[in-house]
Amino acid sequence: MNGQDSELMEKGGLWSIKDRELRFSKPLVMGILNVTPDSFSDGGNFATTSQAIKHGYRLLKDGADILDIGGESTRPGAHPVAAEIELSRVLPIVREYSNNTDIIISVDTQKAQIAKAALEAGAHIINDISAGTHDEKMLELIAAQQAGYVMLHMQGTPSTMQQNPHYTDVIKVIRNFFDRRLEQALTNGIRKTQIVFDPGLGFGKTLADNLTILAQMNQFQYLGRPLLLGASRKSFIGLIDGSDPGNRLGGSLAAVLSAYLQAVEIYRVHDVLETCQMLKLFSAIQKHSD
Numbered sequence: 001m002n003g004q005d006s007e008l009m010e011k012g013g014l015w016s017i018k019d020r021e022l023r024f025s026k027p028l029v030m031g032i033l034n035v036t037p038d039s040f041s042d043g044g045n046f047a048t049t050s051q052a053i054k055h056g057y058r059l060l061k062d063g064a065d066i067l068d069i070g071g072e073s074t075r076p077g078a079h080p081v082a083a084e085i086e087l088s089r090v091l092p093i094v095r096e097y098s099n100n101t102d103i104i105i106s107v108d109t110q111k112a113q114i115a116k117a118a119l120e121a122g123a124h125i126i127n128d129i130s131a132g133t134h135d136e137k138m139l140e141l142i143a144a145q146q147a148g149y150v151m152l153h154m155q156g157t158p159s160t161m162q163q164n165p166h167y168t169d170v171i172k173v174i175r176n177f178f179d180r181r182l183e184q185a186l187t188n189g190i191r192k193t194q195i196v197f198d199p200g201l202g203f204g205k206t207l208a209d210n211l212t213i214l215a216q217m218n219q220f221q222y223l224g225r226p227l228l229l230g231a232s233r234k235s236f237i238g239l240i241d242g243s244d245p246g247n248r249l250g251g252s253l254a255a256v257l258s259a260y261l262q263a264v265e266i267y268r269v270h271d272v273l274e275t276c277q278m279l280k281l282f283s284a285i286q287k288h289s290d
Contacts (some may be wrong), residue, residue, distance in 0.1 A: 013193065013224075014193060015148055015193065015194070015196060015226055016146065016148065016191060016193040016194045017104065017124040017125050017147060017148030017194070018119070018124045018145065018146055018147050018148070019124075020104070020124060022104070022148075024226060024265045026279075026283075027260060027264070027265055027266070027267060027279055028065040028066060028265060028266045028267070029063060029064055029065050029066070029266075029267050029269060029272055029275055029276055029279070030064065030065065030066040030067070030068045030106065030228070030266055030267065030268040030269070031056070031059035031060075031062070031064030031066070031067050031068065031269065031270075031272045032068055032070075032232065032268060032269065032270050033052055033055060033056050033059065033067050033068060033069045033070070033093065034070050034073070035049070035052045035069065035070065035071050035089040035090060035093060036070065036071060036072065036073045036089065049089075049092045049093065052069075052093050053092075053093060053096050056069075056093065056096075056097060059272050060101065060103055062272040062273035062276065063272055063273060063276035064103070064272045065104065066103070066104040066105070066106050066125070066266075067097060067103055067104070067105055067106065068106040068107075068108055068125075068127055068268055069090055069093050069094060069105065069106065069107050069108065069118075069123075070090075070107070070108035070109070070127075071085070071086040071087070071088075071089030071090040071108075071109070071114070072086050072108075072109065072110075073158070074108070074129050074158045074203075079158075083111055083113050083114060086109065086111065086114050087113075087114060087117055090107055090109070090114065090117075090118055091117060091118065091121055094107065094118050094121045094122055094123050095121050095122065097122070098121060098122025098123070099122070104124050104125065105118075105122060105123040105124055105125070106123065106124065106125035106126070106127050106148070106150070107119075107123045107125070107126055107127065108127040108129070109126065109127075109128065110128055110129060110130045110134040110135060110138070111134070111135055111138075112135045112137035112138045112140075112141045113135075115128075115138060115141055115142070115145075115147075116141055116145070119141075119145045119147050123147070124147060124148055125147060125148035125149070125150065126138075126142060126147055126148070126149055126150070127150040127152070127198075127268075128149065128150060128151065128152065129152045129154050129158075129200070129203065130152075130154065131151035131152055131153065131154075131177075131181045132151070132181060132184065132185065133181075139184065139185055139188035139189075139190060140188055140189070142185075142188075142190050142194065143185075143188050143189035143190045144189075146191075146194065147194065148194055148196065149185070149190060149194050149195050149196070150195075150196045150197075150198055150228055151178065151181050151182075151185070151195060151196070151197055151198070152197075152198040152199075152200045152203065152230075153173075153174045153177050153178065153198070153199050153200040153203065154200050154203035154204050155167075155203065155204025155205070156204045158203075162204065165204040165205055165206055165209065166206075167209060170205070170209045170212055170213065171212065171213070171216055171219050174199050174200075174213070174220070175219065175220065175222075178197055178220065178223060182195065182223065192224075192225065195225050196225060196226045196227070196228050196265075196266060197220060197223055197225055197226075197227055197228065198227070198228040198229070198230060198268075199213050199217070199220060199227075200230075201213060201214070201229070201230055201231050201234055201236070201255075202230075202234045202235060202236060205236075207236050207239045207240070210231075210234075210236040211236070214231070214255055214258050214259065215258070217229065217258075217259050217262040217264050218262040218263070221262075221263070226265040226266055227259075227264045227265060227266070228264075228265070228266040228267075228268060229255065229256065229259040229264050229266070229267050229268065230268040231251075231252055231255035231256065231259075232248075232252045232255075232267075232268065232269040232270045232271065233245045233246075233248045233249075233252055233270055234248075234252075237251030237252065237255075249271050249274060252269065252270075252271060252275075253271075253274065253275065253278050256269070256275055256278065256279070257278065257282065260279060260282065267279075
């Protein structure tokens with residue numbers, strides 16, 4: 001084990017996710033499975049249950065450690081969908097992988113109703129872009145279910161977040177937000193080992209904000225919890241090189257590598273095969289460094 005992997009084990013410790021404990025002996029890759037017609041990168045590609053299931057199995061074959069299933073787009077400008085629609089998109093997928101695989105299942109939702117149904121169907125993690133601010137029942141549910149919980153920082157809501165976002169000090173604002181949300185989570189009975197933090201690239205951030213966060217991911221290590229990076233194919237990459245979402249693999253990998261060098265533990269990505277290959281190769285190179 002190289003120094004980077006040792007640091008991952010020491011800093012993050014473990015992640016309690018219902019009946020499992022994840023230990024960070026290596027970075028974990030979370031494959032994105034959007035079951036929506038309007039996601040920014042792959043909207044419509046996997047909008048049916050059969051398409052989504054087929055793609056999910058491909059992500060597993062490519063090396064995903066976790067599948068993150070989303071039934072409501074959170075792209076800039078997106079509007080909420082009814083809970084019934086979100087449930088109809090998510091639950092068949094969760095049941096498929098829960099019944100037929102041992103993969104760790106995450107569900108991307110802000111709604112406690114969706115989270116409860118998904119966890120009862122076999123999911124292990126709730127990835128909540130509101131960090132519990134959207135639905136007052138969410139934190140209590142996570143505590144009761146003992147589920148893994150991703151708390152993300154977002155300025156505004158998906159429909160408004162990119163309308164002139166502004167910070168005087170983006171790192172300080174996010175740190176203060178995480179401090180408050182962590183305190184609220186613990187007050188509601190969530191154990192600290194259940195929580196992972198995501199600074200929310202693209203969620204109410206300018207290009208400069210996103211690059212600052214990427215350059216200073218280590219500023220969130222004081223929390224003593226694993227960090228999750230979600231940079232895959234995001235628009236800030238295109239603001240630098242003019243690429244469209246389907247041609248941002250290189251930029252996505254650059255963001256992952258930058259975060260890896262700062263001992264970030266989890267990467268939420270579309271391109272699982274390429275991300276896994278890059279992480280494995282770079283780790284192997286490091287083992288031969290002086």
